[in-house]
Amino acid sequence: MIVTVDNLSHRYGERVALAGVTFQVREGEIFGLLGPNGGGKSTLFRILSTLMAPSGGRAVVAGHDVDRSPENVRRRIGVVFQSQSLDKKMTVAENLRAQGHLHGLSGSALRQRIGEVTGRLGIASRAGDLVETLSGGLKRRVEIAKGLLHRPVLLLMDEASTGLDPGARRELSQYVSELRDREGVTILLTSHILDEAERCDRLLLLHAGRVVAEGTPAQLKARIGGDVVVLETAQPATLGPQIAARFHVQPSTVDATLRIEIANGHRFITEVVEAFPGLIESVALHKPTLEDVFVHETGASLW
């Protein structure tokens, strides 16, 4: 196990951010922490990256306790922050060199490694450019290169694809899975973006500081039998109980829509529309997504 988190808790004054979180990350996997903002992801990330001491419980990263021996953890992890940690006024190469120095790398070994990581992330040709001239997607890749420089066994990535357009996001995901394969680095990322979470090997769903579910994306989605039907209506509060009584289902109200998990959704659609003429404004059916899992487990929306 490369990460072992045991009954971890954290509070900011009165506010509980983590309430007894337990999970493990295996070597070589891409592990995702999925949940809405404020769910505890960022707190967990800050604790695992040794930026903050937890109020209770234990987290062991690469064999060392994050609270008791942060120096040993820092040597073995690479961290990619949500916010930019690059120096805009320096070039890509200068940023990477500075990062190498912080990790005790220097001289030809450092130069060679910079060549390696920039090549791997497709930014070698931009090495001499000032960071402020790069696009958002390229900057993220430089951030990752920076995190990888000292050959960490674990790469922690906080909302790495936030703010990127879908194309850049897909590209980033590809780089990430290539890194796992070629550098053999385990990746722990936080996200609230579904397609990013879909590409993880395993996921932990966090809500209000607690673990609500854990498993592969397929396992999680299998928790919902059948289909998901979403009804748009002007009166969710009255229609919900009526549907519940008539079809023996449990609709959940999310953002003024009714969401119903049901087998053979296509048949249900015709019946429900006929049963309540005029009350339903639109109907949609889809196979369960991770967001549905989240709603299923928490009754709350992911956003």
Next chain:
Amino acid sequence: MVRFLLPVATLWQRELYHFWRQKSRVLGVVASPLIFWLVIGFGSGEQGPRFFFPGTIVLTVMFSAIFSTISIIEDRREGFLLSMLVSPASRASLVLGKTLGAATLAWIQGAILLVFAPVAGFHPGLLQLLEVAGALFLIALALSAMGFFFAWKFDSSQGYHAVMNLLMMPMWLVSGAVFSIASAHGWIRAIMWVNPLTYSLSLLRGLLAEAPDPAEPSLAAGFAVTTAFGLALLAASVVLANRKSVRNVG
């Protein structure tokens, strides 16, 4: 040792890169003390330019030190310092690298003003000039360490700026920069004797002049107090930076 010095050197170098790439900064830091000197100095009579000159240099150094350390606040929450905080480099090397960088920039900008020394009525020889430069670096280091110490605790640069103005400006006003300790009255005079900056200023003034003024703290006292002040703030900054965080900022 290399593991300690490499981060120090890289942080120091980073400050210089920044400075070099934003040369307009020099103007902002040097211009206002220079205007102060020209107006107050030349407006207040024959001895004005000479009297106000050392204080002008210290003011420049002070502005630059505040300006450089202000970046710590944003840098620590989101920015370059974040990656420093999760690297194995020691916090002491972070403090030293950043402070040395800020001090170097402050020193350069203070030294630029030395060009005007002859206009102010100072004519230091080469050896004297080297001594002045050395003292100036010491002052720059002390003020940068002070900047670091306060910047680390703040989470907004506005708050930091407000407090630094409230703290540093009065400190400068009662350092002998605008009136000498000999001419000061009552409790202000007492404050001047305990103000470390008084000693820094008399050190600079004494080294620039042909002979130090016996009414002011001696050169030895100036050197000793400035050094002790700088070292104390550096040590305090290291202690502060080593504290574990339980808040939402690094």
